[in-house]
Amino acid sequence: MSGGKQGAPRPSRDAAATGLAAPLDPGRIAAHAGLAVLGALVGIAGALVQAAWFPAGLLLALVAAAGLFYGGRLVFGTQLGALAPAAGWLISVVVLLGGRPEGDYVFGDELGLTLFMLGGMVVAVICATMLRSPQQGADGGRPGK
Numbered sequence: 001m002s003g004g005k006q007g008a009p010r011p012s013r014d015a016a017a018t019g020l021a022a023p024l025d026p027g028r029i030a031a032h033a034g035l036a037v038l039g040a041l042v043g044i045a046g047a048l049v050q051a052a053w054f055p056a057g058l059l060l061a062l063v064a065a066a067g068l069f070y071g072g073r074l075v076f077g078t079q080l081g082a083l084a085p086a087a088g089w090l091i092s093v094v095v096l097l098g099g100r101p102e103g104d105y106v107f108g109d110e111l112g113l114t115l116f117m118l119g120g121m122v123v124a125v126i127c128a129t130m131l132r133s134p135q136q137g138a139d140g141g142r143p144g145k
Contacts, residue, residue: 028076032084035072039088042068043120046089047096050116058112062119065089069127079128086124093117 046061053060068089073082093116 031076032080035068035081035084036088039068039085040092042085043089043092044096046116046120047093050112054112058115058119061116062123065120066123066127069124073127073130082124082127086128089120089124093120
């Protein structure tokens with residue numbers, strides 16, 4: 001036996017930090033902020049479209065939001081990639097819900113409003129909590145291959 005201390009192996013200094021331990025990257029921060037702004041724009045456009053063309057407009061607005069949230073998840077490969085545009089979307093929709101002092105608001109009817117809010121939040125949660133996509137060219141883990 002050696003006279004050294006035995007214990008858990010120490011991590012290599014060559015390993016790159018990931019997640020919250022990773023150093024801040026200004027480009028990545030700007031990209032997430034851009035996704036949040038894009039999410040706000042999709043939320044505003046979705047609010048107008050779903051109110052104007054109720055059944056088809058609602059589906060179009062939710063598909064656009066889902067595409068943005070899922071695209072952010074795929075591009076960054078993290079939950080934050082889906083949550084950044086979802087946060088921008090939610091903030092813009094809540095601001096539009098505030099209405100005007102005269103009592104007008106952007107949304108057309110209560111059913112469209114409910115489906116747009118709940119549908120968008122459900123899509124955001126699904127995209128943020130989905131499993132990572134499989135790596136291209138990765139072995140399926142089948143033995144004997």
